Amino acid sequence: MAAPFQLKPADRRVLLRYRVLAYTTAVLLIILVFVGVPLQIWDNNLWIVRIVGTMHGYLYLVYLVVAFEFTRRLRVPLLWMIPVLLAGTVPFCAIVAERLLTRRYERMVGSDAQPEMAPAVPQP
Amino acid sequence: MTFLPAGTRQAMHGRGSRWLTKRAIIAHITLAIWIPGCAVAAWWQVGIALGGNGLGWVYSVMWPCFGLFGTIFWWFLIHDDPETLGARGVRQQRALQALAAEAPSRGPVAGSPVAEQPDDMTTRLAQAEADDPELAAYNAYLASLADRDNG
Numbered sequence: 001m002a003a004p005f006q007l008k009p010a011d012r013r014v015l016l017r018y019r020v021l022a023y024t025t026a027v028l029l030i031i032l033v034f035v036g037v038p039l040q041i042w043d044n045n046l047w048i049v050r051i052v053g054t055m056h057g058y059l060y061l062v063y064l065v066v067a068f069e070f071t072r073r074l075r076v077p078l079l080w081m082i083p084v085l086l087a088g089t090v091p092f093c094a095i096v097a098e099r100l101l102t103r104r105y106e107r108m109v110g111s112d113a114q115p116e117m118a119p120a121v122p123q124p
Numbered sequence: 125m126t127f128l129p130a131g132t133r134q135a136m137h138g139r140g141s142r143w144l145t146k147r148a149i150i151a152h153i154t155l156a157i158w159i160p161g162c163a164v165a166a167w168w169q170v171g172i173a174l175g176g177n178g179l180g181w182v183y184s185v186m187w188p189c190f191g192l193f194g195t196i197f198w199w200f201l202i203h204d205d206p207e208t209l210g211a212r213g214v215r216q217q218r219a220l221q222a223l224a225a226e227a228p229s230r231g232p233v234a235g236s237p238v239a240e241q242p243d244d245m246t247t248r249l250a251q252a253e254a255d256d257p258e259l260a261a262y263n264a265y266l267a268s269l270a271d272r273d274n275g
Contacts (some may be wrong), residue, residue, distance in 0.1 A: 004142075004205035009217045050179055057186045061193065068197055075213045078150045078201065108214070109221070 010073040015105050018070040019098055021063040026094035028056040033091050063088045067097075074104055142202055147209065151201040155194055162191035219266055 036048035064085055071081045084101065087093035142148060166187035173180030208216060 004207075005200060005203050006205050007208040007213065009221065046179075053179065054182050057183065061186070061189055064190075064193055064197075068200075072200070072204065075208075075210060075217070077210065078147050082154060108217070 007072055007075070010070060010105055010109055014066075014070050014073055015102065017066050019102065021059070021066045022088070022094045022098040025056060025059050025063045025088045026092065026098075028052055028059060029089070029094070030091050032056055060088045063094075070101065074101065074108060076101070076104070142206075145206065147204075148202050151198050155198045158194040159191050162187045162194070166191075216266075219262070220269070223266065 032049065032052045036052055039045040040049050067085055067088070068081070071084055076084065084097045087097040143152075166184050169180045169184035169187060171180070173184055207213070
């Protein structure tokens, strides 16, 4: 039987990685849906849909990995983790998810204003 | 409720139990919807690509990737140590952080009242553990975690 995966607490690196990816995919999706799609429909102009659509698609794969790691480390229940992962495909939802998760992180780990954390495990 | 070393719960309940927790079952159901969904979407995009829209090829590679990622995530969700999940996990994490935050102040500072603090803390902890076997078990578990990480 494989050893169970030990989840480490979330730290600032994971938080930052998640926030960067959340904002990037959110902005690309907003451009895609509110600029690219209207141009495609009314102007038959495809270049934004081609470039931004492809970028959003593959960045969303990275977002999935980063958000999965972050939500697991934050001990987000599975039924909330699924909407957070899917939020990257609905305009504006990734930004809402980012706000909620950052608040949860601050509740659990403390805000950035706090001093640098001591080593995770104290010496005996 | 007792705190057991990582993996004990499964060892007690037999090999199959990790596949039947509430979390595992939610993961199974999600995967059972996700994989066919990705397959249908990939097939649809292959149709679009063959119809002459080159963008379809991009997405017909991407959808199988989504399916693969879903499977990997599912595997992780099943194999996460239950002792680190949910309310138990949050408690464990808080306790570890509290210990970590305390650690720097443990060094004795000569002639300062801070030097008195560790002894006082130790006495109070011993007292609390004597009153509450559950707390004692939990602290023993935390100590074993710390030992494993240091060793």
